[in-house]
Amino acid sequence: MDRVPPEPSVLGGRLSPLGWSAGFLEAPIEPASESLLAWRTALEVPYKVSRSRAPWPDLLLALEPLETPWTSEVLASHGATWTAYLNNDISGGDPFPATSYLAKLMDVRWVIATHQPMTSDGHASTQLWLGGPNGEPPLSYVRTIAAHAEDRRWSWETSGQVQDFERPAAYRAGKISERFTRPLLLEYLQALGIAADDDTQYGAAVIVKRRTAWRPWRRSRRLTLRQARQSEK
Template sequence: MTSFLLDNRFSPVTNSIGFLKCDPDRAARAYLDWQVGIQEKRGVRLAQQSVSGPLPNALRSLLPLTSVETRRFLFLPTHSAWTAFLDNGHDGTDVFAPVSFLAQQLGCEGVRATANPHAPEDKLFGATILEIYGPHKTEFLNYIRSVASTYDGYKWSFSTAGAVQPFEDPARYAQRKIQSRFTLDMLDAYLKAMGIDAFDADFYLPDNRAAIRIEKIGPSAPAMREVAAGF
């Protein structure tokens, strides 16, 4: 049975992880090329820094978490061709906007992997989501495929869109219990079929390679607040 990355000790940061199928230096450079001009207009500069492992140390470099505006972004090398992406948002990493955009800019695939535990008594609502983005526009933005099982606080829902991938098990999508249609084990298997071992800490920062952290320096959104993290 699959376990959450680092036993979910670094939630909410690791509940959603982005992946780009390219080198981390190239991914970070593309992010800077995209954001520098945007941020300069508001008096913000972007600083790049190397962050050494192990993985918990790299994740703590994102602190403090912030609401309204994310301020720190992490690009991590892995044991495969994929680079992992995380940010310091207090509700977890915002994967879609940066990863789907950079996939087009870099001409590579991008992935969103979301695995939220389901503990309604603690106001934690379950979600298992896989989104695959491509380098070119599709019928909907640059989505290639999405599979999702989510709980909104009232009920579970399940959805799919895009082209079924060769590694999928569509028969499971007919399960009577909605949350059983796309489970953490299934997400793990799908990701591994793509070369992503997302829930194994040893997958990240191989051979003592450092992560790349990009940080905004300067004015922040007026309503932004720092939020305490449990790690």
């Protein structure tokens, strides 16, 4: 009997909406986590740090509940050269600010990968953002690809230099939703050395949780994964 591959964890996987969007830094986890903690300390944000070697899907449950404003972050080593970054933003993650800022501090490449399956209110998105030292200032973008739906209205955007690993013929599909699919996103990530669906490629992790008492006028919202899934139906 053929072995059924496990369902993916992130980018629209079994932990959805957690991990709809994930960041990757082309740097080892130790300097990445040291830079993150130094940044949080400089911002005078109280936090608690823990380290984990739990398997990737189990580790991600440390981000539960999902919240806005987000309060928890995970950095995990990935493969030989990358570090993954996720947080518990209620909309499926908000990795761009931290990922791009840390990459700028360390002068390394960064990637934001997003796959949000179509929701009941008509929102969906598959995107790849690649940036780095040679990117366009001020945000250091090298290449962006985005197929995005709001209220079931699709939009298509690309910017920057087409990369060697791309298959531009796919972008000529009549339906925007078919121009940049999850399999194509994973193929591009693999070309960059990121095996996003392979749980075994994620290793030692650092979990950072904020200790912040939100002011009364800054309303927070939190959902368990089960509640978040129910709200998407």
